[in-house]
Amino acid sequence: MPVRVGIFGYGTIGKRVADAVLKFSDEFELVGVVKPTPDYEAEIAVSKGIKVYTYSDKLKDFEKLGIPVAGTAEELLDKVDVVIDATPGKVGKEMKEKYYAPRGKPAIFQGGEKADVADVSFNALANYDRAVGAKYIRVVSCNTTGICRLLASFLLHGLKIRKVRVYLVRRGADPKEHKRGPINDVVPDPVTVPSHHGPDVKTVIPEINIVTMAVAVPVTLMHLHMVNIEFETNVTREDIIRMLEETPRIMLVPTGKRMDSIAQLIEWARDIGRYRNDIMENCIFEGSITVVDGNDVYLSMAIHQESIVIPENIDALRAMFKLADKWTSIEKTDKVLGLITSGKKYKF
Numbered sequence: 508m509p510v511r512v513g514i515f516g517y518g519t520i521g522k523r524v525a526d527a528v529l530k531f532s533d534e535f536e537l538v539g540v541v542k543p544t545p546d547y548e549a550e551i552a553v554s555k556g557i558k559v560y561t562y563s564d565k566l567k568d569f570e571k572l573g574i575p576v577a578g579t580a581e582e583l584l585d586k587v588d589v590v591i592d593a594t595p596g597k598v599g600k601e602m603k604e605k606y607y608a609p610r611g612k613p614a615i616f617q618g619g620e621k622a623d624v625a626d627v628s629f630n631a632l633a634n635y636d637r638a639v640g641a642k643y644i645r646v647v648s649c650n651t652t653g654i655c656r657l658l659a660s661f662l663l664h665g666l667k668i669r670k671v672r673v674y675l676v677r678r679g680a681d682p683k684e685h686k687r688g689p690i691n692d693v694v695p696d697p698v699t700v701p702s703h704h705g706p707d708v709k710t711v712i713p714e715i716n717i718v719t720m721a722v723a724v725p726v727t728l729m730h731l732h733m734v735n736i737e738f739e740t741n742v743t744r745e746d747i748i749r750m751l752e753e754t755p756r757i758m759l760v761p762t763g764k765r766m767d768s769i770a771q772l773i774e775w776a777r778d779i780g781r782y783r784n785d786i787m788e789n790c791i792f793e794g795s796i797t798v799v800d801g802n803d804v805y806l807s808m809a810i811h812q813e814s815i816v817i818p819e820n821i822d823a824l825r826a827m828f829k830l831a832d833k834w835t836s837i838e839k840t841d842k843v844l845g846l847i848t849s850g851k852k853y854k855f
């Protein structure tokens with residue numbers, strides 16, 4: 508019997524998680540999604556055969572626009588084994604208290620929630636095993652996921668990290684967010700140091716020495732991280748490239764093929780026919796990888812905020828229900844979702 512899944516929140520993350528869950532019908536059944544608003548996204552969900560549920564005080568709004576509803580949020584909860592919460596940041600905690608916990612439903616939350624919403628903050632490469640059998644799991648944010656994957660690559664290869672410094676250029680808004688900015692500014696976001704990303708990475712990899720700073724810019728495409736990692740021992744550029752090449756979900760972007768910016772990466776994703784131009788892999792610009800003084804490594808990587816956490820949501824489901832071990836889960840997720848790094852030979 509597949510695990511029955513309900514998704515609360517059908518926005519940027521929720522709709523991608525829904526599409527992903529549908530691809531693993533041998534393990535999971537998408538029973539439905541909860542949407543408070545009757546809009547074009549609800550209509551598209553229905554057109555894809557996804558059952559839309561809403562809150563009882565919103566039923567009339569859906570009826571007025573002629574968008575069919577399968578039932579109330581409570582009715583969906585009665586039918587599922589687990590909730591994936593993809594509501595806006597901080598709403599998930601309220602939903603847990605009001606809806607999920609009183610009905611004893613396990614839940615997977617997203618990175619906009621504080622770490623204490625869940626038993627474990629999750630990144631598949633870094634700490635899959637900690638989430639096995641957990642009732643509440645938080646898949647960390649897009650930026651934190653990107654950093655955790657990168658650090659996990661080196662830790663899994665046995666390198667010891669002395670310290671990490673990451674300077675994040677954050678996209679100002681997602682493409683659909685017409686009311687967010689900045690539109691003509693570079694905003695220290697936050698102005699204080701460290702930005703929340705460093706402490707968030709520590710919720711997954713507690714022992715790491717990391718400091719992060721961030722600015723937001725007028726871009727909707729991707730984030731760009733400028734990373735500096737100091738290792739305990741010397742490494743070569745070739746070592747670093749080999750380790751990254753061996754790591755799932757990490758893609759090296761070649762130099763000299765006009766893929767030297769986030770706009771070009773997104774165009775590449777469009778041209779190769781990626782649905783919604785999603786790039787679920789960390790994109791590391793190979794030309795940026797530089798070793799200074801033997802153990803000090805620099806690189807730049809782009810993170811597609813809308814899609815990078817989707818594989819982790821699928822792995823979190825498997826970990827919660829003990830359906831597969833870490834590497835089996837990662838391998839299956841990546842193959843079915845069509846990640847370019849799928850089929851890599853791991854040597855960890």
Ligand code: NAD
Nearest residue numbers: 515516517518519520593594595596617618619620649812
């Ligand atoms: P979003 O605003 O695109 O989608 C959230 C959806 O939830 C909206 O459609 C909203 O109408 C709906 N909603 C609001 N309250 C609800 C409720 N009580 N019940 C059901 N639905 C409700 O937001 P998003 O970008 O998808 O973010 C969702 C979560 O994922 C947040 O925690 C966010 O921090 C995290 N996240 C976002 C990104 C990103 O870049 N967009 C990346 C990684 C993680």
